[in-house]
Amino acid sequence: MGVNWPLEIGRAIALTVVMFTFLAVVTAMLGVLLERKIGGWIQSRLGPKHVGPQGLLQTVADTIKLLQKEHITPQAADVVIFNAAPLIVAVAGLMDWLVIPFAPGAIVRDLNIGILFFAAMASMTVIGILAGGFASNNKYALLGGLRSAAQMVSYELPLAVGLIAVAMEAGTLSTVGIVNAQIRNGWYILYQLPAFVIFMIAATAEVNRVPFDLPEAESELVAGYFSEYTGMRFALFQLGEYAEMFAMAALATTLFLGGWSGPILPPVVWFFIKMYAIVFFFMWMRWTYPRLRLDQLLNLSWKLLLPAGLLWILITGYRIAF
């Protein structure tokens, strides 16, 4: 095995730092700002405006504030788990990015089980949320955690079904391979529109966004599983969530919108244009739709999305085989 272990480990550490910084800036901070700005725009108001030009530095200020805040640990909490939970969520969110190709060659690791890896890492988030909800020793947090677990476990299946359809179409699990296949054959949103719809709905639910934001429904559960979290731990939860959301957008771009491919402009620009279009779509949905009830949510997954997805896999298989 001709692996140069020290070099590999060094590269991994360096890449992690780069990715973390990138994500903190691009996803969490920019994401929060975008959320507020787009929210303001949709609701015909201004949004943050005073810190920096047009309020651009608002999230930087908020981050600094959060970093300075005290870490409060509730007395009855399970300290170890309480502290570990945000880390699990954040790490799981970051791990997703390992397999996202930004441009030809610009990928941390082109695994041959790429999208399987993505799904596995996405599913890890649940454990952090459940652990955080339990460790807080707070009924709102616990209920939020349970809701989250039920919801995310349920929506993992339609998500996986959407991924499988694409993998069948491309004949590979590697994300780079899928993008290359799209460059050859055209974007999969054309061939796989039902899979795209299913994937988008499931992704929205998987990242706990409106209209599937039951785990953190403010009006019912205060703030859901992170009610008891303060300061940087709270920020880590937020980071994990936004990282996950952006990762979903990036994956959707990769799987259905042709990844980095596009004319004239450099591939990286194309990638970010498409990713932000989908992020905008997520935010648009957030400010447009009301929240579902828990039973409606589960029924949607088990009784509509999953059967439809399985049917679509059947159709895809038939198309590929014959």
Added chain:
Amino acid sequence: MVELAWLIPVFPLAAFALITAFGRRLPGEGAYVAVAGIIASALLSIGIFLQMLGHPTPYEANFRWMLVGQLPLDLGIRVDALTTVMLLVVTVVGSMIFIYSIGYMHEDPRYSRFFAYLSLFAASMLLLVLANNLVFLYAGWELVGLCSYLLIGFYFERPSAARAAMKAFITTRVGDVFMFLGILLLFFTLGTFRFEEIFTKVSQGALTGQTIGGLPTLTVAAVLIFGGAVGKSAQFPLHTWLPDAMEGPTPVSALIHAATMVAAGVYLVARAYTLFFASPGQEALLAVAYIGGISALMAATIAVVQDDIKRVLAYSTISQLGLMMLGLGVGGYTAGMFHLTTHAFFKALLFLGAGSVIHAMRTNDIKQMGGLAKVMPSTYWTFLIGALALSGIFPFAGFWSKDEILLEAFHNNPALFVVGALTSFLTAFYIFRVIFYTFSGTLRSHDAHPHESPGVMTGPLWVLAAFSTVIGFVGAPFLGNPFHAFLRFEGVEAVPFSPTLALASLAIAAAGIGAAAVVYHWKIVPAQALRRAAGPLHTLVANKYYLDELYAVAIVRPVLWIAWALRNFDVYVIDALVNLFGLAGVGLARLYRLMDTYIVDGLVNVVGYAVKGAGGVLRYVQTGRAQNYLLAIALGVIVLLATGLFR
């Protein structure tokens, strides 16, 4: 139409089944179902009759019942002129009686059961009539007997009714045994049950010259079968059950003991007429004639002294049946059957009228009654029509048929003509005695409040009265005697009508009525004086010739004595033996018990205790907890691995 003949008994049978199953929940508590059944049968019978009127070809339908060795046994039905006449009589008269019963029985607690029995009876009678073989006929015959038992004993809580039912059943059974023997004799000599084959073989002389016990086989068979008829038709000497059978409800008396069941005997003789006719020297026919004559005269004399209205009619029935037998016996096949038909109508009418009277008076005793003509006009007039028909007054039904019988007797056997004439006189006398006691004069009972019966009872009375008036004309000589044209026995020529004889018989009847009027209406000769004048004769007649007592001494007593003796034998000899064995067994059992208790049980108990003790120790191993077992498994695995490793 005639192909549907098998449906005729099915209708009442279905009604019976329905009423048995659903009882009071049916319309009219079952009565309407029963009436509907019998009326359906009646309509079908009329249809078949009309068809047969055009084409008098006998119709037969058979099915294979079983094989006796190589001999196929076919059962089936036969519709010919005789059957058609009987069907008409049974169903039409039956319908009237069924309707009448709705009114008569309406307060009875066993109302629906009554109609079930009636329906079953009708079905059995129709089966009997339709049968084309002796087996079916016998089955119907026995079913009729069973129904008569059930109906006579309908008020079974009354000991007299229960006794009467038993008496009827057992007495007719005596006749049935003879009949069964006759059937078997015919089957073993001719190998078939079917009438047609029997008659064909007999006509071809199959039994000619054969003897059994020194007597001609044919005569023996005919007389045996006549034995059944004697029982069923209550002829001397088996007539004693019929008067007692009046314990049943009046419609039953009318239906069974006047119109239909007793007619079965006459029908049987008519059906098997070939046998009687072919017997050497016509000895069998002669027997029939004499038995008929004796019955007719004897019953008529008894009827004169009876005070119970229904008993008068019962004896009258015996007498009239005797007359029919007489007619058949002297060669008057058509005459006998004609009288059977007319008699069914007017006797049913009389019984139903009597029932109406009883219904109103709540007593059977004619001496309690009187002056009912004013209170119950419908009953009076219809009863009067029935009485005139019975007496044989022109133009009522009885005149024509009785006249034919007397005519046949006069020509073939003058001695029996005298008997018939005497009977005729007595008949008119006793029936008008009843009328004068019942309807004229004044009411003798003081605690009775008679009233006219409801329309559902008087309606059938009027219908039957109409029939009694006009039915005779089907045999009227000046209309060409269409009845004779329809139903006759080949080989016997009817005696031509004689106006002189007709006038004579009319005169005899009129004399009877006149005598009754003299004694009971105008009371010129008081009844008391007449009775005293008759003296010992009256005593003899009033006690019914001591026949019941004779039977009691000659048959019942010896049977009872034998039974008593046998019982004693049972109790003291057989029981003693049985007890001896029993005691011996008990003694042995005691011995074995000791061995069982101390040796066998001891061994068994030792085993049981051992198992129980072992279980008590071992049960602590069974904790019911999977983890204990798993630990044991793990340790076991370790032991196995260790032995494998360090061997």
Added chain:
Amino acid sequence: MGELAAFIILSVITLASAVVVVTSGNIVRSALSLVPTFLGITGLYILLQAEFVAGIQVLIYAGAITVLILFVIMLTEGGTGLRTRQVNEQVPLGMLAAAVLALILIAVFSGTEWPKASGSLPQYTAAPIGEAFLTSAVLIFEITSLVLLVSLMGAIIIARRER
């Protein structure tokens, strides 16, 4: 050298967290410790060049079964906040049995000369595994899917609230 280091690190993670799983008095910690155990095993799979199985291991074990177990714990005892005795009276015997068995197994494994293989695993395992499932192992595949369906329905029927 690096491979050995990775193996040692992964084994230690796996076994240490497995010890927490089986000994912790707090059932929730036990359950959460399953996650590093499974992830360590995943690492071992990757060392064994079974990436596809590793991915499935994370997806099913870490992502689904652990969540399910946590879910049930929180719906039952974990949700009540009660702390009860978690072990039964078999601890000494059980420990003995486990230890002896481990010793015997290690002895057997160390003492056995396993056959040496020739050849190597394919570069990408996902496609051959898929092929195997649809060709030589198709019967196993179908039966497993049937078992999955039956147990799915069974679980629903058992867990459903009876009326």
Added chain:
Amino acid sequence: MQVGLTHFLIVSALLFCLGLYAVLTRRNAVAILMGIELMLNAANVNLIAFNKFTAPGALNGQVFALVVITLAACEAGVGLALVMAAYRNLETIHVDEINVMKW
């Protein structure tokens, strides 16, 4: 020193015995299930290790491991459903207290 088959087998043996210990001593039914999961994982490690070191030509070991994972999921689903039902009806999930069928 090269990482060989024996190393993996020893790790899996230890993992298996830890699982066995959990199954033998834990009172909580869920903890017992977790022990069973550990044992299944140990078995999987064995399968995959043997696959690589003794028969790399075919992927039977990995196929089997996948089947085992699937069946483990089934087992977990049904087992946890049973635990839920037991808890609902008996208000305990301690296996030594679930003894209504005893005697």
